Amino acid sequence: MAQSIDKSKNVDLTDDELENKSKGELIKRAGQLRDRRNELNQKASERASKRDELNAKTREKVDEAQHHREKRDELNSDVQEHKQKRNDLNAKANELFSKVDQTKSELDLDDGESLEQLEEEIEQLEFRQQTEVLSSEDERELIEKIESKRDQYQERKEKLDQGGDIEELREEAKEIRSEASTHHQKVTELADKAQEHHNQMIAAYREADDIRDEADEAHERFVEAQESADRHHEDFVRVQKRLRELDKEEEQERRDERAQKREEARAEAEDIYQKFKEGETLDTEDLMKLQKSGLL
Structure with a gap:
């Protein structure tokens, strides 16, 4: 975080000082105000640059967040599409399985052993008949x-044949x-x-918020420096205006002094001229004063 302005370096100017300080003192104060103003303007410029840099980073993070939002929404749209396909396919499979179950129920195929089981049992029994030594009674029972x-095998096979495409329906399902x-995995x-x-x-939005907070703080620091620089500039302008007023006053004083001297010289020349008219002898200096005044 940027440091606050060192107010101890600021230059103050009261109305009393502005009116009563000498010209030399005011010139010195104007220089101090100008230097401090320039220093503060430099600080304000640096802080404005830092603020702008942070604002640019904020925009970058917001753009990054927007990119992830768009990708998320695009993927969620794909998710919904695959969900719909999955649900439609499951509904179709369930319909086919229900059709298989219904057909099996109608043909009384729900209970009992499958063809594969019956075929396996028959093979086992025939193998026993061929390999074991049995009594006549046991062999008859086995046969x-x-x-x-x-x-049972033939009866079930006939029922399955009557059912037609049960196995095809089951495989399709x-x-x-x-x-x-597959759609569910997707x-x-x-x-x-x-x-x-x-x-x-x-995460990007949170980073953007954090950087924006830094940018806001940098802006506050910029405003602090700029307002202080503006205040010094205003006081500098006030001093400059006062110096111009003093220059005018001095110029007026010089004009008044010159006018007064001319008036005094005129009065003196008239006194000398009066003496000249009365017949008094004039020296060279008096004659020069008369010539300068235009009376001679």
């Missing part, structure tokens, strides 16, 4: 179990859900970037 599983997930990524720009915007 019956295999036949039962095969019947999965693909759409995967695409929705939402998260863009939202993070938008938040970064938001944070940078807030």
